[in-house]
Amino acid sequence: MRTDIKKHLIYSADMPKIFSSYETGLRWYEEFYRYDETKLLLRQFINKRISVNFQEKGLDINNNDPWTSFVDEKSFYGEKTGFKHIIDHTFFRPRDLILFFKDIGNLDLRLPISSSDVNNILMDRYARDMVTDIKGELSVNYDADEIERIFNALRECYGTYRKPFKHSTLVSELQSYGLDNTVKIISDLFDYSLIGNYDGNVGFKYRETPGQIVELNTEGSFILHYVIQTYFKKNR
Missing domain, CATH: 1.10.10 (Arc Repressor Mutant, subunit A)
Incomplete structure (x- = not known):
């Protein structure tokens, strides 16, 4: 269950007891795998989506790590990988990554996507969409x-x-x-x-x-x- 929905339900009768008794957390990002990102659930999730889309379009793909066929990791500099740079702008949820790349089919971008395109094109669109989502979540209380x-x-x-x-x-x-x-x-x-x-x-x-x-x-x-x-x- 999405955490924002849980926050709303937990104030209902008996809900805290239900969550404490039956809730099992799913961690999409674990710091333990920071230096082996292919083992992260978030990376595995997006890799499956990339693989399906690349195969449908007949594009060449690195089957061991489809992400590297989609995003040009070599174009990112500094301590963070391109993947970490992107997910640090999310809340470590699959739907955030989907939102980040949702307009990719409508944009004239070369694959793999460069850091310049990530930062100058995709990031702006994503931030606006994410803030719209956040405001929707806050509307429960305000x-x-x-x-x-x-x-x-x-x-x-x-x-x-x-x-x-x-x-x-x-x-x-x-x-x-x-x-x-x-x-x-x-x-x-x-x-x-x-x-x-x-x-x-x-x-x-x-x-x-x-x-x-x-x-x-x-x-x-x-x-x-x-x-x-x-x-x-x-x-x-």
């Missing part, structure tokens, strides 16, 4: 006007320098947009992983490992999820 004001406050926190920001800064910005229930709003933003803890290390709720509980730390700093940063950067 009306459209409140959601826009929340995003305006987050944009102000992001600012010009794109650095981590203090809890007090977020409270102040929310209040400046007429949002007084800051405790609930900040808790929701953290639970939805739109913001994460930052103390030199990053702590997002969606990145919890088995047995780990990432809790909101109002004494430290916050950082925006990469996809929110990208959205603000490309939609000023």
